[in-house]
Amino acid sequence: MNDPRLIPANMRVALAGFAAQGQAEVVPTPVSVSKPVADLRIAPNGARTRQLVMGEMFDVIERDQGWAFGRAARDGYVGYIAEGDLGFAFEATHFISARASHLYPKDDFKSEARASLPFGARLRVIDERRKFVETDTGQFIPKAHVRLIDRPFSDPVTVAQLFFGTPYLWGGNSSFGIDCSGLVQAGLLACQMPCPGDSDQQMALGADANGGYKRGDVVFWQGHVALCVDDETLIHANAHHMAVAYEPIGKAIARIEAQGDGCVTAHRRI
Structure with missing residues (x-):
């Protein structure tokens, strides 16, 4: 595993199996997010990479100067969360x-x-x-x-449609602000279907799709992802609309290519 987003280690500490010379091996402490939304950052006071919402579990590997370094339980994404955004672990109902x-x-x-x-x-x-x-x-x-908790949704697209009109937010994972990969992840996780956090990681989902578009298909561009609502329409969080929006599939493909972001890179069926 060479993806730095998934390596539970920093310069000082690491989980067992990930420690290099000079890093102390530690046992993580599970906690829960205590604020409505908590930013997961690349470094203390660094850029937001993803977000966690209230009650989601976070395995703390190190606490230092008001920041907790650790790993999100939902997808293994690592980073730093302000300690004030975390509380005691609890079992949600x-x-x-x-x-x-x-x-x-x-x-x-x-x-x-x-x-x-x-x-x-x-x-x-x-x-x-x-x-x-x-x-x-x-x-x-x-x-x-x-x-x-034990009554999940059954259709990721239905979940994504709940977010219609939500403002676009780079690195966002909540209905207060969300990005393209955050929307796909929200839909799948609510159906208890595993899903990584970023669009390049999500390209491993499902299998290559053939024979046109179907509801629930996932369409990828370089740095972007969308869910198909049906064979003609997709829903995605995007910076063109600055919101979660519906868009005809053909129009979206043409628009994205015309703006210089290339053609479709993958079409997956989950």
Whole structure:
């Protein structure tokens, strides 16, 4: 494994099996993201590479000067997260299944919301009311916005369509802002289908597709990826629309080539 995005080691420490001379081998400490969205960075105060949402697991390899270096449990992506964005590990029972929701101090939608949560945020529910569920932190979420962890979606495209209109954000992984590979990953992970974080890694998904486009197919360009809604339309987070948008497949292929980003590099069926 030579991909630096997946090597759980820095200059000082490494997980067992990855240590080189001068690096200490460590046992990771599992934690959970405690903020609605946490940036995963290439270095402390460095550029954002990906994001994790509330409740997602992160294996901490090192803590240093307010930063935690570690590995995302969902896909093995490594990087640095601000320590203030992390909390104790917990076993989630539910996840946000709407595009977004809110945390309330009581089971009353007229009460002032304390935080907004994106799709996929994970929670531990301890009680159910008529229209709300109560979390282990004593806060409430509309029952219509959550789904049991063991009740995943079955269609990645349906999940991607929930993100329609979400602003484009380079390195984004939430319904507050997302990029092309983040959208594909959100769709597949919500269906409990493994998926790496970046489009070049995602090209290994499924098998080469033949015989036209079908719903759920994944189409790749150099540095870009989209999901087919049907044989004529795709959905993708893109910088042309600066949002998650629908686009005719033929028009997207022509536009992307015309703007200098090349032709389709792969067409995969999952």
